[in-house]
Amino acid sequence: MTTGTTTVEVRQLSPGASAIEISGDVTAASEGPLMDAYASASATGAKVIILDFGGLDYMNSGGIGLLVTLLVRVQRQGQRLMAVALSEHYRQILALTRLDEAIAIHATAADALAAAGV
């Protein structure tokens, strides 16, 4: 039986950047919380959205699919999407799916902010 919870927390890092801190599992069932978090993160006028995967336990292909739909929304708003605190395993998954060509990967939020210049 598939079980799991997704917890997301939004934090404004700078006037131009917000972080969505993801904990638990990311599956297709995570769409609601993730998109709600994105709406909150964007409400401050952020131009950079950072997904912090430091608390991620598990992600299946349904979760990866959500990153694409999130990416479309981000790009539509003229924003940039970045990912930080990925384990080596999930870095490889973003490389396998070639999502890393659209979502910049950094070790920490500070690195991401420096790269984005916000």
Place this chain on the structure above:
Amino acid sequence: MSKNTTATDGAAPPEAPAAPPRSSAANWSKPVDRLAVGAVPTRAMNLNVEGRRLVGPVQGFGQLWQKRYRVRLEGADASPEQVISTWKGEFGTFWPKGNSFYGPITGIAPGDVALLNLAAPGGQTLSTGVLVIYADDESFTFMTPEGHMFAAWITFSAFLDDLAPVVQIEVLLRANDPLYEVSMALFGHRQENAFWMATLHNLAARFNVDATATLEQTCVDRRRQWKNAKNIRHNAAIRSTFWMATHPRRWFRRTGAA
């Protein structure tokens, strides 16, 4: 700082001990730079897969579509895990006639590469393939290579809904190049939908259920990614047609045509 709603897709009873965190490491394919095709039957047209890179929705050209095909196996005596196990083991047998899936005989597992020979208009055959990027007991996901009609992820899954197993195919796709995008508008979407609806109908019949699949589709992104128009250089339909034209004897032998 704000905290958003927690989503739960299944909750353990409060008194149950905490389960160890799940790991998806064994469910994902290892990183792949270029695809490698294993042994395939001599009757198969083996083109457009060896040495190709994977392409997903980010690398495609056309509008981004999300499609969900579902069929409910009302009355079937099977769990979602049993349905997926059967589907993995007999995957190609549920496809409409004229379409062939040449995958490992051991079934479908992360990292497997399968060759596809697909019926195309005018009696042609399109040779392409897929890589299994993810598989667990309840789902498996394909990713497509350069030249395939789609830059896509296709997830096959089963779950319980009110005690009955529901089988789902979810496709997140962009047409890979401008030629395919035009084809999709003219007949491709219709053909794609018919293909998967028939597949689900055949799968349901395997469990003695006569049911018609349903479809929900959404254009997630209407913008075309013109920077990826150059994907046409890999177009498997063009390459397959050229191969058949230049290898008529092999093609006739393969199809059994007079």
